Amino acid sequence: MAGVSLKCGDCGALLKSVEEAQEHAELTSHSNFSESTEAVLNLVCSSCGKPCRSKIESDLHTKRTGHTEFIDKTLEAAKPISLEVPKVAKESEEAIAAGSTSEPEEMVVPEVDKKLLEELEAMGFPTARATRAIHFSGNTSLEAAVNWVVEHEADPDIDQMPMVPVNRHVEASKPSLTPEEMKLKAQELRRGFEWARSCWKQNVLKKKMKENVWWPCGKLKKRKRNEHGKRFVRNWRKIRQREGGSLGCHQRSLQQHRNLLHPLWRRKRAHCQLGLPQRLNKCANVCDPSSKITRMMMRKSREHSRLFLHT
Structure with a gap:
């Protein structure tokens, strides 16, 4: 078999x-x-x-x-297999080559887009140069032809009319897209460009935000502490001026409670004698814990907050 x-x-x-x-x-x-x-x-x-x-x-x-x-x-x-190696037939190619060498081919001027040719001639280009530019740029657009002229301006044969063989003569290529399709394509390209630009802007903004977030945190905290201290001193001075001008005026409210024997009041009295208001006013009398000044001072001391948690 x-x-x-x-x-x-x-x-x-x-x-x-x-x-x-x-x-x-x-x-x-x-x-x-x-x-x-x-x-x-x-x-x-x-x-x-x-x-x-x-x-x-x-x-x-x-x-x-x-x-x-x-x-x-x-x-x-299933078919019987042939073990012969297929050979490419070169006889036709050799015959074509022999015919081309024996008889010279007829050369003709290629056909180009007449509108593009007229526009280039109106711009001042010679007919031969304009025809060569349109032909070698692919008959696509005026911009492509002008770019080709700029790139090949130094060619020695730029002002010679281009010639192509008859058997290779091809009509001027037409644009593959209609005007409507070209408009849609331009809109798609414009949208893509806008999207890429917006992405670039977002990336730039993200980088700037990351750089700004890592600001010298130590300096920022120090500045906030200074501002808080200055604001506290200003408020304390305003309340002092408004309520009598001295911390001693807030001590009278506790005179009637001196005879109280409750241990919590004793603790308050002992602590107020050593607290921050006494150090600022340089007096050893007991201050009223319900006073705004005393409460403001107590916020600055952790021992005050621990003491008055149970009141």
């Missing part, structure tokens, strides 16, 4: 033709091929018609698409 496939002796892959064997050898560097009577598996999906050449490929197709039904067409597609 004639062989219907080529089998790779290194990996065991079945190949339909010599071309596939050559491609397999180039990809894997395997060179051990032999003729085999085993046909290449051909499983066709009944849902979408995709051919699968192995069980693994069919399993992958099932996982991707969910198609589970396959038709086995291995015997229908």
Whole structure:
């Protein structure tokens, strides 16, 4: 029985033709091929018609698409394999080359867009230079032609009319997009540019915010403490002036409670004698704990807050 496939002796892959064997050898560097009577598996999906050449490929197709039904067409597609290496026919190319050398080809001026040619001539370009620029820039736009002239201004043959063979003569290419499509494309490009610009601005703002967040924290805290102390002194002076001008006026309210024997009042009295208001006023009398000045002073002392938690 004639062989219907080529089998790779290194990996065991079945190949339909010599071309596939050559491609397999180039990809894997395997060179051990032999003729085999085993046909290449051909499983066709009944849902979408995709051919699968192995069980693994069919399993992958099932996982991707969910198609589970396959038709086995291995015997229908099996054909005897030809071991002859196909050769590229070069006779036609050689005949064309011989004909071109024997008979000179007829050269003609290429066709270009007349509107672009008129615009370039109106700008002051010679006809030959304008035609050459439009032809080699692809007949696309006026800007492309002008750019080509600027780039090739030093060419010696820039003022010569371009010539192309007759068999290569191609009509002027037309724009592939209609004006409406070009407008839509321009709008899409503009939106993309605006989106990229907004992203760039957001990144710049984020960097600036990160730099500003890490401000010298020690200096900031020190400045806040100084401001708090100054504000406290200002308020204390205002209350002192408004309520009598001296801390001693707040001591009279406790004169009637001196005879109280409650231990909590004793603790308050002893603490007030050593507290901050006495040190500021330089007096040893007891201050009224309900006074605004006394309470303001007590906020500055942790011992005051601990003492009056139980009042």
